[in-house]
Amino acid sequence: MNTISKIHEDEADNTFIPLLSVLGVGLAVQRLFVNSLHFDHAGRLVFNYYANDDLKDSELFGFKTVKLACTNGLWYAGDQHKPTNVFLFFSAMEAIAFAHLNSSKFNGFGHCLFVALGVRPSKQQIDLLRKQFRECKFHTVFSNDLIGKVYDCKASLWLTNKDCSFTLADDIVTVTAVTENESPKSVIIGRSQFSYFSFHRQFGKRSNIKTHKPNDKNHLSFLGYLVQKKGF
Structure with missing residues (x-):
């Protein structure tokens, strides 16, 4: 290794985001996300969501403040040019927690794209991603509750330009096709x-995404697990 390469490697190893370090996030994962966040005047992490190059909303994360985004914009991190895998999240912080806890499974997430959709994902967002990343494998990393499981199904449907309604009554989820030109089902x-798996089995839909949930069913999210693990 020549001297210049060694200097560049050393500089990269010095990437350090205090708030993420307190949560236990390693430097390799911090480097993966460092260009997709910034800090506000209070030292909180800020993640910006854009649509058509316009800033639509921002997600905030600090020790005393958490604000999620609700927008048609998107937040990106990772490989936006030739990704092979696209991971979908409600929040950017969940993306960081997931990456920290699963880095070894995906070889450091080379050629992976992380996309936060905000707390109310839309077909418009998924249509944009579907057209831009046609050859990619899509993954959902939504919360381990009913809302997260419904959006697993919604994302899968939207990726095939279909849709269903999901209603809950008396602890029964009713799923009804709402796609035009299809017989009601x-x-x-x-x-x-x-779950996503019970949905596509009973509805007769082929699985086209990979879903990820914390192994411990007591945790609704990877970030929740990470925060509790660190005693916050």
Whole structure:
């Protein structure tokens, strides 16, 4: 290794985001996200969501403040040019926590793109990603609750330009096709049994995404697990 390369490597190793370090996030993962965040006057992490190059909303994360984004904009991190895998999240901080806890499974996430959709994902957002990253494998990393599981299904449907409605009554989830030019179809699944896998089995839809949830069912998110692990 020549001297210049060694200097560049040393500089990269010095990437240090205090708030993430307190949470235990390693330097390799910090480097992965450092260009996709900045700090506000209070030292909180700021993640900007854009649509058509316009700033639509910002996610904030600090020790005393957490603000999630609700927008049609998107936040990106990772490989936006030739990714092979696209990971979808409700929040940027969940993306960082997931990457920290799963880095070894994906070889450091080379050629991976992380996309935060905000707390209310839309078909418009997924259509944009579907057209831009046609050859990619899509993953959802939504919360391990009913809302997160419904959006697993929604994202899968939207990626094939379809849609369903999901209603809950008496602990029964009713799924009904709402795509135009298709005959109405409806299935019911018990709330405790409902998941992306039970949906595509009973609805007869082929699985086209990979879903990720914390191994410990007591945790609704990877960030929640990481925060609790560090005693916050």
